[in-house]
Amino acid sequence: MTLNAQRDQNKDPKVTEVVEEYCESIHNMTLEEGKPVIAARLAERMNVSPPTVNATINRLKDHGFVMVDEKSKGIRLTELGEEVALSLSRRHRLLERLLVDVLEFDWEAAHEEACRLEHAISPSVEKALTRFLGNPKTCPHGNPIPGSGFILPEEAHPLDQTPIGVKVVLLRITEEAEHEPGLLRYLQEHHLMPGVIFTVKSSSPFRETLSAMTEEGHEVTIGIKIASKIWVTPA
Structure with a gap:
């Protein structure tokens, strides 16, 4: 039986909300850091104590x-753990699209609400939501929705690596950046x-700051560390 079938029938007590959250966090951190996750970093990300982790x-x-x-004590997901992570990430990002595009939530509120709702979405509701939204490729922040077929452009790079005077298009705000308190609201308010x-x-x-100007004349200043978590492509 597949994970989705188990989830739809509530027959797998091992896949709890805690399991889903940990698997998703490990998945995202592995992508962001390019190496196995260390327990201390995972504790910081999840805002829990190292012994709990x-x-x-x-x-x-x-x-x-x-x-x-x-x-090394590095933590990696197994095939099952990866499936759990991608399943939760897909539900979360679809919910964010619904909340932002249809219900007109702001980014920060949508992210918080999606975190509350994502564990309750069944595969049948997930499929219906995908059809209703027109099979979106990314969440409102530009992060790929697993299973959508989105491919990151080869020329994509972190904003902090962009030379002064170069015009770019904002592609995505990483999950790591989304966890920065108030950042989503700040970026949305500054267009x-x-x-x-x-x-x-x-x-x-x-x-440790970087300043940018949009074509509409909106100026924004962000920390270079944050800029490393925002991806762009040449305009």
Whole structure:
């Protein structure tokens, strides 16, 4: 029986909300950092204590959701854990599209509401939601919806690597950036969202800030660390 079938029939008690959240976080962090996840970083990401993370990871390992390297202690998802992560990520991003595009929630509120609702969505509702939304490729922040067929352009790169004076198009705001308190609201209020064309006006490594100007004349200043979590493509 597939994970979706199990979830639809509520016959797999091992796939709890905690399991889903941990698998999704490990998946996203692995993509962002390009290496196995360390427990201390996972604790920071999930805002829980290291002992709590260690205990939960041991349970996930026992149930076949993760593998832990004996030497490095790096955490990787198994095939089952990856399936759990992608399933939750898909539901979350579809819900964000519904909340933003149809119900007109702002980005930050939509992200928070999607976190509350994502665990209750069954495969049948997920399919209906996909049809209703027109099979979207990304969430409102530009992150790919698993299973949509979206492919990141080869020329995509982090904003902090963009030279001054170069015009770019905002492609995506990573999941890591979405966890920065108030960032989604700030970017939306300053009209810095996927599809917007803007130019990097200045960069100050000493102050650790970067300034940009959209084609509509909206100026925004963000930290260079945050800029590394925002992806763009040449305009």
